[in-house]
Amino acid sequence: MIKLENQFITVEILEKGAEQTSLINKQTGIDYLWQGDSAYWNRQAPVLFPFVGRLKDNQYQYNNKTYSMNQHGFARDRIFEVTNQNETAVTLSLLSDEESKEIYPFDFCLKITYQLEEASVKVSYQVENINADEPMYFSIGGHPGFNMPLTDETSFEDYYLSFSPKRSRTLIPLKGAYIDYENRTLGQTNTDIALRWRHFDEDALIYETKNKNVFSILSDKTTHGISVSFTDFPYVGIWSPAKLKAPLVCIEPWYGIADTSDASGRLEDKLGIQFLKPSEQFNCEYTITIF
Numbered sequence: 001m002i003k004l005e006n007q008f009i010t011v012e013i014l015e016k017g018a019e020q021t022s023l024i025n026k027q028t029g030i031d032y033l034w035q036g037d038s039a040y041w042n043r044q045a046p047v048l049f050p051f052v053g054r055l056k057d058n059q060y061q062y063n064n065k066t067y068s069m070n071q072h073g074f075a076r077d078r079i080f081e082v083t084n085q086n087e088t089a090v091t092l093s094l095l096s097d098e099e100s101k102e103i104y105p106f107d108f109c110l111k112i113t114y115q116l117e118e119a120s121v122k123v124s125y126q127v128e129n130i131n132a133d134e135p136m137y138f139s140i141g142g143h144p145g146f147n148m149p150l151t152d153e154t155s156f157e158d159y160y161l162s163f164s165p166k167r168s169r170t171l172i173p174l175k176g177a178y179i180d181y182e183n184r185t186l187g188q189t190n191t192d193i194a195l196r197w198r199h200f201d202e203d204a205l206i207y208e209t210k211n212k213n214v215f216s217i218l219s220d221k222t223t224h225g226i227s228v229s230f231t232d233f234p235y236v237g238i239w240s241p242a243k244l245k246a247p248l249v250c251i252e253p254w255y256g257i258a259d260t261s262d263a264s265g266r267l268e269d270k271l272g273i274q275f276l277k278p279s280e281q282f283n284c285e286y287t288i289t290i291f
Contacts, residue, residue, distance in 0.1 A: 006088050008119040009290065017076040018092040018112040020045040020144065023121060025224075025290055032226055032290050034145030040246035045144035046076035047112060049127075050104050052141040052235075052272070053258025054177045055265075062137070062267040067103050071177075072143070074100065075110060088116040096130075107131040108138070117287075124285040129276040136276040137267050139256020141235075142286055146217065148195070148240075148249045150224045156195060156247060159225075161238065162216040163189040170208040172235075178261040179206070181271065192218075197245050204239040206257070215251050223291065228253065230286035234272060253286045 001021075002013040012022040021044050023033040036042050054071040061067075078100075080092035091113040096106060111126040123144075129136035148156050163169075171187030173180045187207055195217065199205060215236060216227035228251040230236070237252040257272040267273065276282055 002082065002085065002090050002092075004088055004090060004114060004116050006116045006118070009116060009121070011114060011116060011121055013090060013092070013114055015080050015082065015092065017078065018047055018080040018094070019043070019076065020114065020121070020123075023288065023290060025119070028224070030150060030224060032146055032150065034147055034248040034250075040241050040244055040248065041145065043076070043143070043145070045142070046072065047125075048072040048139070048141040048143055048252075048254070048256070049075035049110060050106075050108075050138040050140070052139040052254045052256035053179070056178065056259040056261065056263040057265075059265065060267050060270070061265045062105060065105070066265075067105070069103055073139075074103065080112070083111070084113075090114050106134075106136045106138070108136060110140075119291060120287050120289040122285055122287045124283065127274075127276065127282040129278060129280050132279050134278060136280075137270070137273050138276070138282075139254070139270075139272060139274055140282075140284070141233075141237075141252055141254035141256055143250055143252045144228070144288060145248045145250045146226050148217065148247055149219075150226075151222050154219055154221050156197070156245075158221045159195040159217050159219045161193040161195060162218050163192075164214040164216070166190050172206040172208065172257070174203050174206070174258075175261060177258065178263075179258045179271065181260050184208075195249065197240065197243075199238075200240045200242050203242050204237040204252075206235060206237045209233055209236050209253075217249060217251070225291055226251075227289045227291075228286060229289065230284075233284065233286065255284060 218225040233253040
């Protein structure tokens with residue numbers, strides 16, 4: 001277990017999956033991060049790599065070969081190596097190996113950095129194609145879950161989703177486990193949305209995002225809330241386990257998205273797929289802020 005701390009917050013991170021497991025306000029003792037419960041969802045803040053969401057039939061094709069891959073990829077279940085650490089920051093790394101190449105035929109180095117900045121945690125992803133001759137295709141995303149409610153005096157439905165900037169964004173519906181991209185509509189993120197479990201009856205709310213965005217969970221009954229800010233992530237998912245009335249909500253910035261039900265299966269054609277030239281590097285980051 002890795003522990004980071006400053007005067008405002010304490011954070012813990014596992015080497016397995018490079019997964020954050022706590023986010024504690026030192027003044028109040030409140031842990032904002034979901035603690036995992038198999039009755040609802042037994043993960044906490046997994047890293048989604050090399051795919052976000054579900055592949056059609058849990059498989060894909062590349063260079064005339066078919067590979068199998070479960071939802072959200074394999075990084076969340078692999079052991080990362082700590083490559084740099086101080087009191088307020090840590091970098092964990094995962095390299096491709098023979099095991100990974102059985103299901104994902106690319107040479108990569110994935111680095112995840114957690115940096116504390118006052119009452120915020122900046123989460124940075126670096127994906128490097130370490131093959132000097134071949135290109136690489138991938139997706140990556142965050143999946144942090146937050147306790148909801150945050151205090152004993154409030155309930156799930158005392159909170160609301162708030163968006164900045166307040167403008168409409170494209171809402172992408174799901175059809176079963178897959179994206180129903182042809183039927184995307186305009187989502188009313190130009191105003192706050194009351195937090196209700198029924199919003200997640202069909203799984204996640206998925207929005208197309210551009211430029212800088214801040215997605216927050218707030219309440220008029222407490223000063224405690226949380227925000228996730230990010231720039232240029234093409235998608236974000238907001239999720240709570242369907243029809244379970246679970247005491248958690250996830251805000252998930254993504255560079256990638258699930259397949260459509262009619263996806264060709266060819267990796268090069270995958271919706272939202274990212275591309276790296278030989279020896280090229282990709283970087284992105286999002287920030288969780290508590291108050």
